[in-house]
Amino acid sequence: NAEIIRPLAVGDDVRRWHVRDKDRYLIVTRIGVDMKRYPGIFEHLKQWEDNLRRRSDQGNHWWELRTCDYYDAFDKPKIIYPDIAKESRFVLDMNGTYVSNTTYFIPTED
Known part of the structure; x- marks a missing residue:
């Protein structure tokens, strides 16, 4: 199961x-x-x-996520930052963390 269960961060977690x-x-x-x-x-x-069947943003089956061209980027090294913060908050993620819509990331190999 660990293959498809990934850590998730929202903006306030960063x-x-x-x-x-x-x-x-x-x-x-x-x-x-x-x-x-x-x-x-x-x-x-x-x-x-x-509830999952009623989603408009799903794949071919009710349990699938919608298509995304950059799923693989989540598993690679990246810099994560929240969309809103009172101070600069950046994280170098090497753990394959997925992020929500209140968080952004910059893929990096450097």
């Missing part, structure tokens, strides 16, 4: 030099993910199936 651990995760079910390999996750998601 502190100076680190991401505050809030024990928050994202189930990354890209289009084409074989849910037969993840029966526990599939059962977990079924409790929200009705």
Whole structure:
């Protein structure tokens, strides 16, 4: 299951030099993910199936995320920063953290 469960950060989690651990995760079910390999996750998601079916931003199945050209960039080194902050807050992420819409990132290999 660890292949598709990734750490998630929202804007307020990004502190100076680190991401505050809030024990928050994202189930990354890209289009084409074989849910037969993840029966526990599939059962977990079924409790929200009705809501997930009503989403306009989904893949080919109710459990899939929409298409995104830069999913791979989340798994690479990057600088994460919040969209709004009272002071500069940047983090060098080497852990494959995914970010929400209140956070941005700059891919970097340097």
